[in-house]
Amino acid sequence: MKLRLPLRLPPPPFPAFSGRLHDARTATAVGRVLGAAVAVCFVTGLVSHVLQHPPAALADGLPSRPAWGYRLSQGLHVASGTAAVPLLLVKLWTVYPRLFARPLLRSVRHALERLSVAVLVASALFELFSGLFNTAQWYPWPFSFVPVHYAAGWLLAGSLLLHVAVKAPEIAAHWRRRSPGTLSLPAGDATDRRSLLLATGAAAGAVTLTTAGQSLTPLKGLDLLAPRHPDHGEEGLPVNRTAARAGVTAESVRDWKLYVGGPRPYEMTLDDLRAMPQTEVTLPIACVEGWSKAARWTGVRVRDLLDRAGAPEGALIRVTSLERHGAYRVMVMPHTYARDPLTLLALRLDGRELPPDHGYPARIIAPNRPGVLQTKWVSRMEAL
Incomplete structure (x- = not known):
């Protein structure tokens, strides 16, 4: 027995709107x-x-x-x-x-x-x-x-x-x-x-x-529907990536030293950094997901660390984190940021030592930068 297909297919069962404002x-x-x-x-x-x-x-x-x-x-x-x-x-x-x-x-x-x-x-x-x-x-x-x-x-x-x-x-x-x-x-x-x-x-x-x-x-x-509130987080500042998620433990920072590479490379302990002249700035962390909040950061100016290593004025700076994996474990910073007096290797947040989730023992904080490039748990800083 042969089936005859209809010559004209019926219209698809889409919803029909009878309102007058579809104009x-x-x-x-x-x-x-x-x-x-x-x-x-x-x-x-x-x-x-x-x-x-x-x-x-x-x-x-x-x-x-x-x-x-x-x-x-x-x-x-x-x-x-x-x-x-x-x-x-x-x-x-x-x-x-x-x-x-x-x-x-x-x-x-x-x-x-x-x-x-x-x-x-x-x-x-x-x-x-x-x-x-x-x-x-x-x-x-x-x-x-x-x-x-x-x-x-x-x-x-x-x-x-x-x-x-x-x-x-x-x-x-x-x-x-x-x-x-x-x-x-x-x-x-x-x-x-x-x-x-x-x-x-x-x-x-x-x-x-x-x-x-x-x-x-x-x-x-x-702020009722936003996924983040600017006051929620350790020290009243949100975080996207915690130390635990990044694989940074108390053991991994126990003997921490900062390596600064350049014509005159050197290493510094946390106590060495604390003994250097400290600068305080107020800068926001601005995340690509849309949340942001300003905070008070204290630390050593990145340009002072680079000058000590003899880094050229226009050199790109490669910053490496202690975290074990992640798309932003290594960050390259243009000289316009590295030489800005507001750019710090921060050691303190709002007058207190950096919490682990905010990058202890040291992190980058720079003006006009996405939060993912404000590298936490910094271990190396090298002039390219």
């Missing part, structure tokens, strides 16, 4: 704010990536000032990315019927346009939600987060620019408060649209206010 005017209104949030997130993400993984051309010329620069840029990066999540969901809601309009493909140009939209939607969802998972240090995937997130950011930026270029006439037609496309709609739609936009703004504002306190400390009292 170009609403999509444009939400898209304006979403585009601004994505632009801020993309630019600050580039700043973060360059400071964390500088290209060869910039490896020895990154600025160490302003001291709070990375704290501001990374705080904006995470805040704008978090605010973009509800904006993206509402944007997708407004255009949902068009994503599955029939026929799916009308021409080659239409097929290319739909392909660009598919890339845009996929990259936006991946970029924002993977970044959100990163703030919680949850990585439910087998690949390395940083390079994939960085590549997807460029994919999102490119597909967004292409989409704006293709839709420019339609966006321009619905950009102003009163546009031709809105005049023929029912009168009640204006009120409904305002309600939707106010609710969307309130949602974006709420998630921003309840997470931004992890880096903007005046708002820490509202």
